Amino acid sequence: MLAERYELVEAVGRGGMGEVWRATDRELGRTVAVKVLPPELTRHEEFRVRFRREARTVASLNHRNVAVLHDVGEDTTDGGTTPFLVMEFIEGRTLTDALTEGPFTVERALSVGRDIADALAHSHGQGLIHRDIKPSNVMLTSGGDIKVLDFGIAKVVAETTTRLTATGMTVGTPAYLSPEQLTGRSVDGRSDQYSTGCLLYELLTGRPPFVGDSPFAVMHQHISQEPLVPSRLRPQIPAGVDALVLRTLAKDREERLGSAAELREALAETLAALGAPVTAPTRQPAASAPVTPTAPPAPTVPPARTAADPPAGPGHTALAQQETRTAPAPPRPSGPPPGERPGPAASDGTPSPARRFSVGAGRLVALLGLVASGVVTLGYQDLYDDSLEPLIGVWAATAVLGLAVFRWFPLTSTCLWWGAGALAVASVTAGGMDRGADYSSGYGSLYYYDSYSSEYYSASYDGIDRVEIFAAPLLALAVLCLVRALRPRDPSPLAAACALTLGGTGVGWLAFDDEGQTGVFSVAWGLTAIAAALLEVRARRTATPRPRRRLRFVTADQRTT
Structure with a gap:
């Protein structure tokens, strides 16, 4: 029992970011998923403060492809502090489990990628970067929908570790990390696009774009090597799909698509070009009339807990009174068509011919x-x-x-x-010929051969070929x-x-x-x-x-x- 409210029933998953339980909310009588964070991540007070703050932002997301965060709290029984997340319980399986049966069809892989990109476009519009897109963080529901999990956790782990140890920390699975994450540079929405491209590559081919004998070998390939064209591993993949996937995997983020929204639209257009039925992602209604932004809005970060806030502990959770709000969907971009071959780009996304013909x-x-x-x-x-x-x-x-x-x-x-x-x-x-010529055997004009007289005649009555x-x-x-x-x-x-x-x-x-x-x-x-x-x-x-x-x-x- 956590916080005298959530009764843990059975463990349903485990990873480096915590253990997931199927649980019962005793107050509301519903089944929920509770993620208990590991002690090595939560023993520092600064982590717990950042974690609660980030959870408030995650709870504001309201999208059909994002797992709903119901609550966040701390259990202080047994003399320790155990932070936990309470999310909707999803009947289904992760993409990791689904991939054990082999790669997806091209149409299904593109459909899954489109829904992931739609979820990321919504979160990026709230200023929230996922940083850890991978198969185990995406659920296939029993109804065939997609749910993206674990928003915000990777960011808190990376920032807290850097703050406490004064060293950079690479958070995520090596097979899906972007080059900028591996080299310690700043991260933006295009890093999520790269990870989504790695995931889409695996859905299409059955394996990530880079594999190796060790995590370091895989990291090095992300930074310095180009991936194989997906159709080399699975010939039935169309050239337009190859081009779109490879563009998301560009080493330089300036060469990728401009946003997750552009990726969503490109995947939808590619699906339409393949003749597959395309169901447009459901746009979320805005709380007020949407205004087209000139840049993604910064996240609204609630203030840190103060002494006046109710204490965390049995029966107290940080999001019990939090209101969930819906952000307006980002404007539809005017990006390049999905069939365009990936190539180096200038800052405006223009492919560079100097590199284009290197193949x-x-x-x-x-x-x-x-x-x-x-x-x-x-x-x-x-x-x-x-x-x-x-x-x-x-x-x-x-x-x-x-x-x-x-x-x-x-x-x-x-x-x-x-x-x-x-x-x-x-x-x-x-x-033409010179006017007046009846026929000629020279080159440079048109003639016909009269088999009766065995002679060549000019093609026109006046000696000029028209x-x-x-x-x-x-x-x-x-x-x-x-x-x-x-x-x-x-x-x-x-x-x-x-x-x-x-x-x-x-x-x-x-x-x-x-x-x-x-x-x-x-x-x-x-x-x-x-x-x-x-x-x-x-x-x-x-x-x-x-x-x-x-x-x-x-x-x-x-x-x-």
């Missing part, structure tokens, strides 16, 4: 252009022997220049290499591809290659003369390459520098749960 796809497109332009240039010589030296010289120059900047500016290299081949295409007149009109759609497509290729938020080397190839073909079909066609395309090609180079230079200058990270080793008096 294979963009560079493969560029290298293919180097080979293709060489083949086209040499093939052009078979038709026009007198044009070998200029085109070979251009190709050689672009090959050398492109290789010189390939490591840092892959989009620019793509434009240089594909443009060299397109220049040869543009110099070939595929359109193919110039075909250049219009090609050039229009080239412009569209070029706009897509040079989009600052998401540049595309594939679109650049298409733009230059279509542009070269279209200019050739304009058929005004060889030198004019070559000159027009050269100007357009040069401007495109310069624009690509400026785009990549700007991206490298504005990209958020990667901070130096150090692994903070946990000493013997530090605990992780």
Whole structure:
């Protein structure tokens, strides 16, 4: 019996933050869950004061995905002080238990992640960061809903330990801790987003993003290594889901989504894109007309207990008279679509092209252009022997220049290499003939073959081939591809290659003369390459520098749960 009110019936769970009991509230006659905190955490008066204060903030949360905190108190029987929490009793099982049966379906995993993000968006709006999102702190109810547990405890443990021992303390389970928690930096809502990303990764693949032989090995991977793409472990995971999960796991929090609310909306949109039925999270009614905030509101912290407060002990609990209030839901963000590939970002969330093409796809497109332009240039010589030296010289120059900047500016290299081949295409007149010509066997025009007379005839009665009109759609497509290729938020080397190839073909079909066609395309090609180079230079200058990270080793008096 605790505080002469809560009768402990049976233990239902145990962890580093305490032991959970199914209990009966003797005054109200209802079943509740009582979490008894371990003595090593509660022997200090400062911890108990901070704990009661934080509990008042947690009790103010009112959300369908947050476990309700009914009461907090201290039992002083048997000569000791035992702080405890009283929460709603949830019929169900933790995600840890559910994962023993294997990974979730993609749709169910995204649905669970969306509900967790919805709960975090609500708590962050109250200024409360969880700091310890993990499978054992999330319950699957018997009705299929999600309940997030243990808000506020990790913060009190970390702050009190730092205050009393003058050393930092890493609180949480290593498999789900963010890099900033491991390196002792300040924590905000994006740390919860990282932990949620770790949890979502495990729901999708059956294992956390980082595993190792020891907690230190796992911590080091969180700080210095990139996770495997989830679809590498489970091929049926769509690319859009891969991208969203990896963005939540960015080492630099500036590269993650801006808030838990953005994560919630991105998960909901991804679910909709997969064709799964999406039930929008229930928004909580506000106590007053909501006002769109410019920043998350700071938590309202009640004053510490004073001598005038009723003493804690048998029959007295700190939240018996506390009123539960509901905060307005945070405003709907306008974040990037969930299908966008994760990448380094500037402070406004813009992915950095300088880092985007450090992976294979963009560079493969560029290298293919180097080979293709060489083949086209040499093939052009078979038709026009007198044009070998200029085109070979251009190709050689672009090959050398492109290789010189390939490591840092892959989009620019793509434009240089594909443009060299397109220049040869543009110099070939595929359109009109001289007026009055009946037929010709030369290159550069369209003809038809008359099998009866065994002769070639021009494609029009007056000796002029009417193919110039075909250049219009090609050039229009080239412009569209070029706009897509040079989009600052998401540049595309594939679109650049298409733009230059279509542009070269279209200019050739304009058929005004060889030198004019070559000159027009050269100007357009040069401007495109310069624009690509400026785009990549700007991206490298504005990209958020990667901070130096150090692994903070946990000493013997530090605990992780």
